[in-house]
Amino acid sequence: MSQTRKKTSSEGETKPQTSSVNKFLRGSKAESRKENNDLKTTDSQPTNWIQKTAPSETVALLPFLPDLEELDISWNDFVGGTLHSITQQMHLVSKLKILRLGSCRLTTDDVQALGEALEMIPELVELNLSWNSKVGGNLPLILQKFQKGSKIQMLKLVDCTLTSEDGTFLGQLLPMLQSLEVLDLSINRDIGGSLNSIAQGLKSTSNLKVLKLHSCGLSQKSVKILDAAFRYLAELRKLDLSCNKDLGGGFEDSSAQLVMLKHLQVLDLHQCSLTADDVMSLTQVIPLLSNLQELDLSANKKMGNSSENLLSRLRFLPALKSLVINNCALESETFTALAETSVHLSALEVFNLSWNKCVGGNLKLLLETLKLSMSLRVLRLSSCSLVTEDVVLLASVIQTGHLAKLRKLDLSYNDSICDAGWTMFCQNVRFLKELIELDISLRPSNFRDCGQWFRHLLCAVIKLPQITEIGMKRWILPASQEEELECFDQDKKRSIHFDHGGFQ
Known part of the structure; x- marks a missing residue:
């Protein structure tokens, strides 16, 4: 019998939670994979995988799959408490490159077993442990076997209840992860206290392309700490600092190094309580990010009467494809500036002005843009x-x-x-x-x-x-x-x- 329910995270996101057994097995020979250059942090389509398969069946299959490269058993409640039966077989799939265990209700024993097994899969390039609360407080047990020269490129630890101590450990580990391209620590509200350590570690991750710190308890001081690391992240393509409501005021004197992110394509600052001084500071930086394709400033209501200059200068972003500025309490002057700018954004694909009342009766200002x-x-x-x-x-x-x-x-x-x-x-x-x-x-x-x-x-x-x-x-x-x-x-x-x- 198949039963599917929905699980809602603390941020209001709805994620599918499947307790049924869904067998899906592709051949163990590696198929050609499309290069991961789209910079999305969502799971890509797998090539060789067993998805949502009961642990006992997975254990039975692993000995017959010596060339397996991708194992995805995410969203499977049955994994919790039984992962050791799988990790004991990891030496049989030493060519594994992708391991996804998101929302598996992992226990502390599972976490320890996983840590011991990771050294058996030296080719691992992606590890996803998101939505497992027991990862929090136990991160060293999992990642302590990662050594210098690790091939890991993608590490996702979303909503894992990470502690400040976990953050400190991660900061010390990052210099070992020279191949790291994607780091997602979103919805871990306690790691803001260890941001100094994380930022210090980020200085050694020169290949990093995606950094997501959505809803991580960042404060005004966090901007200055991160700003010092940005000069070392020249390859960064996506930066997500959204839903950190105490960040407001932090950009006033601490955003100069953002301009060093010459290749940045996505900047997400929605719901960060940006102040008028923040906007003034960002006005000097954002228009210089000439490769920017997506900009999200939504739900920053203090922008309403202070963003005229910033919006006017967006015309210098010829590659901009997505502009999300909903619920920013725009006023008539700022909307006029935005309308005049939008005419120059010929590549624009997504335009979100929702919840800005000043648009009513003034849509004619966007006539030329439309x-x-x-x-x-x-x-x-x-x-x-x-x-x-x-x-x-x-x-x-x-x-x-x-x-x-x-x-x-x-x-x-x-x-x-x-x-x-x-x-x-x-x-x-x-x-x-x-x-x-x-x-x-x-x-x-x-x-x-x-x-x-x-x-x-x-x-x-x-x-x-x-x-x-x-x-x-x-x-x-x-x-x-x-x-x-x-x-x-x-x-x-x-x-x-x-x-x-x-x-x-």
Whole structure:
């Protein structure tokens, strides 16, 4: 019997937790692997693996797989307390390169057994122990066998309840890991106290390309500590310091070395309580990161009246593909500066302005950007206080053939748009041939009957070959429109989910 449930982390992320046995075994001969140059820290598609397999079956199979390179038994509750039965067989798979044990409920005994087994797999390049709380306080037991010359390239310890002592140990270990390219210590709130040691160790990891310290209890002083290490991380491509709410104020005098990250492509500073002085300091640095492709400054509400100069200078980032600046309390002057800058961001694919009320009634400021954007794939304008005039303007831009590459459009929580505006929009949404997701949901406190525009929406959807999801929460369908939707659903050729408020 298969049973799947969801597990929610302390950060509100939802992760699948599978307690069933899912057998998947590919041949033990190594297939050619695509180079890991996309800098994503999510698990790549495996070549040779046993995924979510019960420990006893894994143990039985290992003797027959001497060339196994990838072993993934993540999200398997059965592993907890039994890992020793697997680690005792590690000498049989000495060519193993990737080992993933995320969310396996590892015990202290499991952790110790793993530490003893790691020296049997000298070719290991990736180790993922994320979401195992018993790793915290026991990290030396696992990694103490790592020696200078280790081939490890990717180390993920997300939400492992790491202690300050673990952080100190890791800092001392990092100089041994000369091949390390990805280090993810996110959601370990106690390691901020040992950041001095970690930063000192980072100075010896010159090949590091991804550093993630999301929600790690960093403080104002942490910025200065990290800033001293940045000059040694010339190859860094991704830096994530997000959700460290005590970081605010730290960039005021301590961001000069950020400019040394010449190859940086992704900078995530969302929900860091950035101050006006932080923004002023970052204004001198961010526009000089000429290779930057993704910038996330969202949920920093003090940026609203202090980011005009920073936003104006984003025009010097020609490679920028993603700009996320939602919920920053932008004011009219800062939004005007952003609108003028966005015209120059010809590579922009993701533009998120949600939860900035100043956009409402002023979407016309983005008219030239929307007309010139040949690459835009995602546009989010949720809860922007849009008015009918705004959505009519958007409809006209769409009608003239612009935004042709748009795949996701979020207009939710804009309750002031009248039925005539929605009608105009729905009549023209059919021109977005690559659209996959559309959200026009209402606020949780508001319910409205669908107007005659719903019929236009159904007619448009027929002409959108790729759309799969239409968010219409809290829009209520009267009986006549319910019948139309039921007739539409009977078309077995399409699979489109209408998420609406129900029938009336």
